[in-house]
Amino acid sequence: MLSIHELSYRYPGASGPALDRVSLTVPAGRIFGLLGPNGAGKTSLIGILAGLRSPGGGSLAWSGGARPRVALVPQEYAFYPSLSCRENLEFFADVQGVPQALRARRLELAMAFAGLEKVWAQRAGQYSGGLKRRLNLAIGLLADPDFLLLDEPTVGVDPQSRSFILEAIKALPAEGKTVLYTSHYMEEVQYLCESLAILDQGRVLAQGRLDALLASGDGSLGLRIPGAKEQAARAALAGAGVPVLARESGAQDLEALFMRLTHRSLRD
Amino acid sequence: MHRLFALWRKEILALSRDWHGLLVLFAMPTVFILIMSLALKNAFGPGQAPRFDYLALDRDGTGESAALLAGLAEAENYRRLDFAGDEPALRTRLARGEASFGLVLAPGLGRAVADSEAEPRGLVEILAEPGANAQALALLRAEVQARLGRLRLKALLTEAGQEDLEPARLDALMARAAVSTRYLPGAGGAAPTSVQQSVPAWLVFSMFFVVIPISTLFLTERTQGTLARLKTMGLPAWQLFLGKFGPFFLINQVQAVLMGLVGVYLVPRLGGDALRLGESWAALGLMTLAVSCAAIAYALLIAVLVKTTEQATTLGGLSNILFGALGGIMVPKFVMPEFMQELTALSPMAWGLDGYLKVFLRGGDAFSVLPQAGALLGFALAAGALAVLVYRFKGVEA
Numbered sequence: 001m002l003s004i005h006e007l008s009y010r011y012p013g014a015s016g017p018a019l020d021r022v023s024l025t026v027p028a029g030r031i032f033g034l035l036g037p038n039g040a041g042k043t044s045l046i047g048i049l050a051g052l053r054s055p056g057g058g059s060l061a062w063s064g065g066a067r068p069r070v071a072l073v074p075q076e077y078a079f080y081p082s083l084s085c086r087e088n089l090e091f092f093a094d095v096q097g098v099p100q101a102l103r104a105r106r107l108e109l110a111m112a113f114a115g116l117e118k119v120w121a122q123r124a125g126q127y128s129g130g131l132k133r134r135l136n137l138a139i140g141l142l143a144d145p146d147f148l149l150l151d152e153p154t155v156g157v158d159p160q161s162r163s164f165i166l167e168a169i170k171a172l173p174a175e176g177k178t179v180l181y182t183s184h185y186m187e188e189v190q191y192l193c194e195s196l197a198i199l200d201q202g203r204v205l206a207q208g209r210l211d212a213l214l215a216s217g218d219g220s221l222g223l224r225i226p227g228a229k230e231q232a233a234r235a236a237l238a239g240a241g242v243p244v245l246a247r248e249s250g251a252q253d254l255e256a257l258f259m260r261l262t263h264r265s266l267r268d
Numbered sequence: 269m270h271r272l273f274a275l276w277r278k279e280i281l282a283l284s285r286d287w288h289g290l291l292v293l294f295a296m297p298t299v300f301i302l303i304m305s306l307a308l309k310n311a312f313g314p315g316q317a318p319r320f321d322y323l324a325l326d327r328d329g330t331g332e333s334a335a336l337l338a339g340l341a342e343a344e345n346y347r348r349l350d351f352a353g354d355e356p357a358l359r360t361r362l363a364r365g366e367a368s369f370g371l372v373l374a375p376g377l378g379r380a381v382a383d384s385e386a387e388p389r390g391l392v393e394i395l396a397e398p399g400a401n402a403q404a405l406a407l408l409r410a411e412v413q414a415r416l417g418r419l420r421l422k423a424l425l426t427e428a429g430q431e432d433l434e435p436a437r438l439d440a441l442m443a444r445a446a447v448s449t450r451y452l453p454g455a456g457g458a459a460p461t462s463v464q465q466s467v468p469a470w471l472v473f474s475m476f477f478v479v480i481p482i483s484t485l486f487l488t489e490r491t492q493g494t495l496a497r498l499k500t501m502g503l504p505a506w507q508l509f510l511g512k513f514g515p516f517f518l519i520n521q522v523q524a525v526l527m528g529l530v531g532v533y534l535v536p537r538l539g540g541d542a543l544r545l546g547e548s549w550a551a552l553g554l555m556t557l558a559v560s561c562a563a564i565a566y567a568l569l570i571a572v573l574v575k576t577t578e579q580a581t582t583l584g585g586l587s588n589i590l591f592g593a594l595g596g597i598m599v600p601k602f603v604m605p606e607f608m609q610e611l612t613a614l615s616p617m618a619w620g621l622d623g624y625l626k627v628f629l630r631g632g633d634a635f636s637v638l639p640q641a642g643a644l645l646g647f648a649l650a651a652g653a654l655a656v657l658v659y660r661f662k663g664v665e666a
Contacts, residue, residue, distance in 0.1 A: 070500065076491070076493035080494070092497075094273075095274055095498060095501050
């Protein structure tokens with residue numbers, strides 16, 4: 001488990017904080033979603049967790065006390081396009097000090113995880129967007145990390161690759177890995193994450209289990225009635241002096257919650 | 269060490285697939301050496317000067333003026349073209365660039381030369397076309413003066429009763445053999461050639477051109493998030509920089525060997541002079557090591573300073589050209605005026621070139637190039653330390 005307490009960060013020369021006393025709890029062995037519009041502070045938070053920058057205030061507490069093996073899978077294609085898939089994986093394995101005895105097996109596992117076996121000899125620069133995303137992800141798994149930071153890992157891929165990547169990520173907790181997953185795609189977070197936090201302008205607007213967040217409302221009461229009985233229900237409510245404030249069909253989804261909390265305005 | 273090998277392997281693989289970068293590092297200096305060695309072949313050493321054409325208008329028409337022109341015809345580096353016309357016609361042909369110089373022998377030249385009491389003035393006017401070589405003009409003037417002096421001497425001796433003097437006796441009287449020239453041992457006792465200047469100059473220049481691949485590769489790593497990823501993998505700055513240093517040091521050594529081979533074997537096959545490598549392999553090795561360290565450290569500094577590949581190629585390329593122009597790469601230092609020669613000390617390329625020239629031309633040993641090698645290694649340390657500081661300050665993110 002990771003406990004983030006009152007974490008703050010301000011970029012040099014910035015007028016406001018990128019992170020403003022952010023407190024979060026990321027459960028171990030789960031996929032935790034981090035949602036927020038552009039400029040919300042997601043990448044800043046990931047940068048601190050990855051060790052790329054030091055927080056201006058607050059603290060991080062990892063369960064067990066020691067920092068686990070953390071791997072970052074950035075938004076960018078962070079590998080060498082002139083090298084083949086295998087050469088990239090070998091390089092990043094060696095840089096991370098993967099022991100020679102384990103190296104070949106780790107390479108195999110990473111390639112199998114990302115479905116790269118058929119293109120291992122091809123230069124990464126010649127890959128499609130989906131293959132590049134999968135290689136980017138595979139590199140993150142080489143050192144067998146405990147904690148994975150996935151920053152929008154499905155941007156710009158076709159539906160098939162996206163589905164493949166999501167299935168692969170969904171299987172990670174079964175291997176004991178904790179995943180912090182950021183995305184703009186609500187349905188992805190809804191599909192993958194048991195719990196999540198919504199971040200905006202450096203602050204946590206909401207966090208908790210997905211089902212609890214979706215169930216939470218704004219003080220109004222939702223009733224599920226058969227559609228065919230709507231008129232009868234309205235008449236009964238009116239007779240009892242109960243106004244109908246809004247009408248929705250179906251359940252509240254994550255996107256509706258997100259837009260309600262972040263107030264729909266453009267951020268860049 | 270395992271990490272360093274991985275970094276070196278990656279860099280070499282990436283470089284070996286970058287044909288444009290390799291072309292800049294190997295083909296460019298080879299072409300420069302060939303062109304400059306052959307183009308400047310005649311600008312170095314005696315007996316290799318180009319021939320300059322001149323026209324002559326003899327308005328005196330005496331035996332003395334004819335003897336003067338006949339004497340000039342013996343001059344090795346000047347060739348008289350056929351001309352029959354007046355002075356305006358001569359000026360017209362000069363203006364068309366048909367010849368570099370025009371000699372107008374004034375009426376009365378013969379009488380003035382023969383008269384020992386006369387103080388000859390304005391006997392020969394040398395007209396030069398606008399693009400004529402100033403040194404060639406000065407040499408032609410000296411040649412004409414010497415020939416006139418010879419005629420005057422002969423006239424004086426005739427007046428003194430010594431007629432029909434042998435030309436050899438006249439030469440002896442004018443002490444023509446009194447002065448000789450000789451280059452000191454160090455370059456095999458021979459005169460410096462254009463290839464001796466071109467090879468070290470363009471080798472130093474090309475070694476500094478690692479700035480382009482180093483800075484563009486580094487920027488690609490930064491903008492693609494690879495540097496950030498490497499940092500999260502625990503790669504410290506010094507290892508990252510050493511990871512760049514190793515392969516490019518190797519490339520610099522290959523450049524040095526290749527340019528040496530071009531100078532020794534290829535230039536002579538194309539009609540130029542062969543490069544002589546001096547007498548000290550240790551001195552050559554020390555200079556190559558020092559120039560390489562300076563070039564790579566400078567490239568790393570540029571790489572961490574710039575934000576875009578456009579900035580990298582502009583700042584890296586332009587600063588290299590500036591270093592080259594200032595450092596005597598494009599224009600040899602010895603043809604620069606004194607204050608410009610002093611300015612060359614500002615360019616690390618000049619330190620490298622001075623060191624190489626000590627070995628190639630003066631037979632310098634490793635001890636003799638210590639000042640140049642020391643300056644370059646000091647520059648490398650300063651630039652490398654500054655690069656690490658800037659890298660730490662700016663961070664790894666784009």
